[in-house]
Amino acid sequence: MSEKLHLVHDVLDKMVLDRDKHRLGRVDTLVLQIRGDAPPRVAYMEMGGAAMCSRLGRVGRALATWIGSRGRETPRQPYRIAWDLVRQVGPAHVVVDTDVETSRTTAWERWLAEKIVARLGG
Amino acid sequence: MKKVMELALGLITSIGGFLEIGSITTAAQGGAAYTYQLGWSIALGTLCLALLLEMSGRLAAVSKHTIVDAIRERFGLPFSVIPAAVVVLVSFLVMASELGGVSLALKFATGIDIRWWALPVALVAWLLLWKGTFGLVEQGVSLLGLVTLVFLVGAIKLHPDWGAVAHGLVPTLPKKEPTHYWFIAVSILGASISPYLFIFYSSGAIEDKWDSSYLSMNRITAGVGTAFGGALALMVLVGAGAVLAPRGIQVDSVEQVALLLTHVLGRWGFVLVVLSLAIGSFGAVAEIALASAYIVAEELGWNWSEDIAPHDAARFSMVYTVLVVLSSIPILLGLDPLKLTMLSMALTAASLPVAVVPFLLLMNDERYVQEHTNGWFGNSAVTLIVLMSCVLAVVSIPLEIFGG
């Protein structure tokens, strides 16, 4: 990808699809890597509840910390997808070289599908 | 040929799916209290709805984004959660009142109290959503909703003063109780311009895989279909104006609405009005539950579609499941469905600005609608709708208290 990308216009809040065009989630935050005097580079896209809450002010950030640290000694990072896995940034989606079935971003979806939806005959 | 069939279905859906407890009771209240004088508020609400629906459909067909998608991407998460949360909350109250509407209709038919009906109705609505497809939810129920044409038949048979009805389409000031007049006008506008309607419409356009070739069909469905639906609401007002107003009957309960066409259509008038209330409100329950699930899933980036099995969109399916069940609680607690309806209509009117303001920017953004941006007419219309909704936002709650 050598053309210019406007991170806020074109990437942030966009829907993310896996390599088979299944919905993974949205780009909820971007993580830039600052390396001394070198220009920053885009390192990760963050997705999920904690990433979203961190954008919603003081209460949101507290909520994000709580989500990350629930039942753990060291708080967990929000779900991250490395920028290197991005294959395409289109007008409607960002396509990423992962699989929705194994991605951590859809863990809750799979849990709900197995434990509750299946029991209700869905 | 396929497009013609789709268009026909789309029109029928708009007509049969228009009336529900909110539009029926607010129109009946208007007709009973002020005869035909409030016809203009139905016309205005219908026109605004038609314009907003056309824009939602155009946005979806051209940009392949639903409204919620577009608002989240264009304005970012911190702004977009506000309209999303507000619309979900207000729509929840509307859904509870619609469930109340179905329960009331069943009470009128059987004599059994509404509290016994709340959960069974919620269960049936849930089953429809769980097992059904988008087409079944949207078109199936609306086809049954054609029973609401009884209001048109009844109004014609009543031989009202059509001149006075036409006169009522022009706004006039009331001769008595102005606060009550404006309260009903605002409620009618809230009943007509419900945000869940255009969110449902734009998500439906994506479900049906609309593209730019559907733009004319979108215009016809949104314009003509909604106009016919609004005309049916006007017929409810005409019926109430011709039957209830001369007798001095105010609409303070839905029982009074059920009596509307019993004089002119006999037993069929009673049966079909009760059926209209039941089917119209039931369709609204399913639609609102689905619209709310669309809002949450689209805002948060979850997988969504009514056309796939629930286990393939588990979080989306659980949202409407939980909401449908929770919406039975107000009725189970014994809250009066009519009072709940009036409150939810007032709150809908109050929440309109947050839902409508984003249209102003989105419909002019070429990144979304490409060359199909709003012309001067569309922009003027949206600006006026935004101004009107700001006024409604300020006056609706005080009017509910003073004039309700």
Place this chain on the structure above:
Amino acid sequence: MAEDVRYAPRAMPVSRAPLAAEAGTGLACLANMRRALRHAPLVFAIAIAGCGGSPDVHALAQSAHSWAATADFTADRLAHGAISRRFAVVTFDRVSTELQQLAQSAAQVRDTSAASARDRAELTAQLSVARHAVVALDSAAARDNRAQLAAPQRRVGASEAALDSLASATEKP
């Protein structure tokens, strides 16, 4: 040493003048609404204070007339077979409950000096009419006990309670 920094600025860019003008209208609306809402607590306080006053006598009379007319109309429709007896009973229950509440409000108002003699006379007259209408609907709905789902005792009790309230409300103070 590389440092990770989150990047998600608030974005509502408006890049073109016509767009800005249109957005300006929308944003100005929102700003005005926010300003108006700041006064909302005051509006609500006034409204709530206003609600604490005595109910309008004329409105009560109109309401009584409306319920009486509803009862009349229902009885008439039942006599013509246009509605089911079940529905007539449902309507009767509703009318008698509403009239009970109305009568209680009327009793409060009857004794206040704020209401004019003419308004009070109108209210008394409407409540008497309502009383007759409730009796008529009661008899009409009672004719065929088999079709009723409401227990006869409860229905009779409701009508008696409504009639009692109406009687006390229509008595001279």
